[in-house]
Amino acid sequence: MRVLVSDDLAQEGIDILKKEFDVDVKTKLSEEELMEIIPNYDALVVRSATKVTKNIIEKSNLKVIGRAGVGVDNIDVDAATHKGILVVNAPEGNTIAASEHTIALLMSVARNIPAAVMSLKNKKWDRKSFVGIEVRGKTLGIVGLGRIGKDVAAKAIGLGMNILAYDPYIINNTLENTHIKVTDFETVLKNSDFITFHVPLTKATYHMIDKDQISIMKDKVILINCARGGIINEEALYEALVSGKVGACALDVFEHEPPLESPLIDLPNVVATPHLGASTAEAQINVAIEVANDIIRALKGELVKNAVNMITVRPEEYHEIKPFIELAEKMGSLYTQLKNGRISEVEMIYSGKVTKFDVKPITVAAIKGILTNMLEFPPNLVNAYLLAKERGIKISEKKVSEDQDAPGTITLQVTTDKGKSSISGTVFEKDEIRITAIDDYKIDLIPRGYALMSFHKDRPGIVGQVGSLLGNNDINIAYMQLGRKSFRGEALMVLGIDEEVPEHVLNEIRKIEDVSDALFIKF
Ligand SMILES: NC(=O)C1=CN([C@@H]2O[C@H](COP(=O)(O)OP(=O)(O)OC[C@H]3O[C@@H](n4cnc5c(N)ncnc54)[C@H](O)[C@@H]3O)[C@@H](O)[C@H]2O)C=CC1
Ligand SMILES: O=C(O)CCC(=O)C(=O)O
Numbered sequence: 392m393r394v395l396v397s398d399d400l401a402q403e404g405i406d407i408l409k410k411e412f413d414v415d416v417k418t419k420l421s422e423e424e425l426m427e428i429i430p431n432y433d434a435l436v437v438r439s440a441t442k443v444t445k446n447i448i449e450k451s452n453l454k455v456i457g458r459a460g461v462g463v464d465n466i467d468v469d470a471a472t473h474k475g476i477l478v479v480n481a482p483e484g485n486t487i488a489a490s491e492h493t494i495a496l497l498m499s500v501a502r503n504i505p506a507a508v509m510s511l512k513n514k515k516w517d518r519k520s521f522v523g524i525e526v527r528g529k530t531l532g533i534v535g536l537g538r539i540g541k542d543v544a545a546k547a548i549g550l551g552m553n554i555l556a557y558d559p560y561i562i563n564n565t566l567e568n569t570h571i572k573v574t575d576f577e578t579v580l581k582n583s584d585f586i587t588f589h590v591p592l593t594k595a596t597y598h599m600i601d602k603d604q605i606s607i608m609k610d611k612v613i614l615i616n617c618a619r620g621g622i623i624n625e626e627a628l629y630e631a632l633v634s635g636k637v638g639a640c641a642l643d644v645f646e647h648e649p650p651l652e653s654p655l656i657d658l659p660n661v662v663a664t665p666h667l668g669a670s671t672a673e674a675q676i677n678v679a680i681e682v683a684n685d686i687i688r689a690l691k692g693e694l695v696k697n698a699v700n701m702i703t704v705r706p707e708e709y710h711e712i713k714p715f716i717e718l719a720e721k722m723g724s725l726y727t728q729l730k731n732g733r734i735s736e737v738e739m740i741y742s743g744k745v746t747k748f749d750v751k752p753i754t755v756a757a758i759k760g761i762l763t764n765m766l767e768f769p770p771n772l773v774n775a776y777l778l779a780k781e782r783g784i785k786i787s788e789k790k791v792s793e794d795q796d797a798p799g800t801i802t803l804q805v806t807t808d809k810g811k812s813s814i815s816g817t818v819f820e821k822d823e824i825r826i827t828a829i830d831d832y833k834i835d836l837i838p839r840g841y842a843l844m845s846f847h848k849d850r851p852g853i854v855g856q857v858g859s860l861l862g863n864n865d866i867n868i869a870y871m872q873l874g875r876k877s878f879r880g881e882a883l884m885v886l887g888i889d890e891e892v893p894e895h896v897l898n899e900i901r902k903i904e905d906v907s908d909a910l911f912i913k914f
Contacts, residue, residue, distance in 0.1 A: 404679025484677025532583030723760020732807030745799030
């Protein structure tokens with residue numbers, strides 16, 4: 392397999408990749424150059440310089456894109472998901488580097504360090520122009536209280552600052568650090584002397600700081616952005632810095648990088664660094680190793696640690712949940728081999744010991760199984776959910792009887808324009824998977840290899856006739872299962888078989904009196 396590294400990646404990561412795959416390092420490629428070579432690679436590794444656009448993704452045969460860092464805003468994740476390409480990042484390796492850089496910027500602005508250094512280097516001994524402010528006792532507003540935001544808070548508390556934070560996705564009482572006051576956005580903006588941003592760049596955070604937000608901030612507030620350009624509207628910021636409403640600001644990131652034409656960097660009250668938040672020797676080694684290991688896992692089909700666009704399984708649950716994932720996919724595949732009709736709804740019903748897990752990956756596996764027989768290009772666990780939603784299929788799941796001593800059971804219930812039907816399955820001891828019911832028929836089917844299913848009226852002779860037909864065509868029967876709704880009523884016969892059943896044999900079976908249908912199933 393071939394891996395392309397298209398940004399500067401620490402050698403430690405490249406060495407790990409080279410042990411397993413052919414690795415090319417080609418940096419500073421234009422979109423056109425990348426589009427030309429990308430079809431030759433199975434994996435692409437980037438930092439923030441390469442923009443992985445929809446055009447590049449559509450041209451590629453990639454299985455995985457790895458981001459050696461946190462932010463994936465330089466990757467068109469939607470396009471990757473659509474194409475079933477897994478995106479992984481390395482979210483932990485540069486937390487400390489980014490939070491230390493934030494504190495360095497905060498202190499630089501508070502004490503005018505960059506300007507004072509420049510002044511002395513220009514052979515001036517000017518002490519009056521660079522009188523700073525102390526941070527102790529001041530309020531630091533933190534927008535985004537994730538890994539970096541929390542670490543910045545801990546460091547700022549060490550400096551004697553008071554912390555106000557805004558993050559709509561965290562629950563206050565889950566914070567270990569009781570010195571952090573989590574509040575609403577407006578309260579943070581109105582009451583902070585310094586405000587620092589640690590949110591990802593998303594539709595919701597793009598220009599979350601604009602004229603209106605700046606207008607409610609304290610006069611001479613100091614802003615720090617070590618997260619992403621685009622979070623603060625640079626035009627509004629420029630005006631506020633010129634008017635003095637914003638006293639000063641420190642920027643590590645810009646909406647367009649490099650920002651060499653930006654008027655912001657020429658302002659005396661702006662400290663700016665060229666996206667150095669993650670640029671420490673330690674962080675670069677950490678993220679390179681973190682992403683390389685996930686690329687290897689992804690290309691070997693193993694469980695990855697840091698999936699951005701796929702529901703993942705907790706490593707400690709992986710071995711227990713794996714047979715349910717396999718069973719669900721087989722149930723989904725069996726459904727579309729047995730039934731037809733326009734699917735409007737899929738409901739997954741879980742009971743017994745499977746209910747202790749987050750069952751989302753199992754639901755996605757069932758959807759993948761269903762779609763596999765419906766689409767030209769087989770879906771995978773990355774894009775199955777999205778493809779189903781795009782087809783207007785409503786997906787839901789529920790947990791019933793949560794008795795952990797009962798075997799884990801899954802029921803797949805599908806609603807189509809022709810009605811409702813269901814398939815149930817169970818995982819027994821030693822991870823044995825079984826299909827236990829199809830609609831009202833109770834069966835005990837091992838979903839592996841091939842099966843022949845025939846629907847007929849329960850009467851003597853049919854089993855023998857089907858068996859003879861298969862025998863005459865040299866098709867060996869491994870086992871047989873019979874399910875019937877009532878004595879001499881509708882019945883289902885399931886035959887485990889060792890060879891494929893050709894269409895002409897199926898047609899002959901269908902012609903047997905009282906047989907309503909016969910289907911060849913591949914698991
Ligand atoms: N300057 C640099 O070199 C670096 C920049 N970064 C940037 O820092 C960002 C944060 O990194 P981490 O803390 O590791 O990520 P994280 O995912 O641990 O934390 C992000 C936090 O932002 C919160 N959030 C999301 N939307 C929000 C909104 N609309 N309002 C308020 N909070 C919101 C989330 O709930 C989460 O707690 C990254 O997305 C990346 O863009 C990260 C590393 C280095
Ligand atoms: O790769 C870099 O140096 C930038 C890191 C970064 O911005 C991130 O991890 O989000």
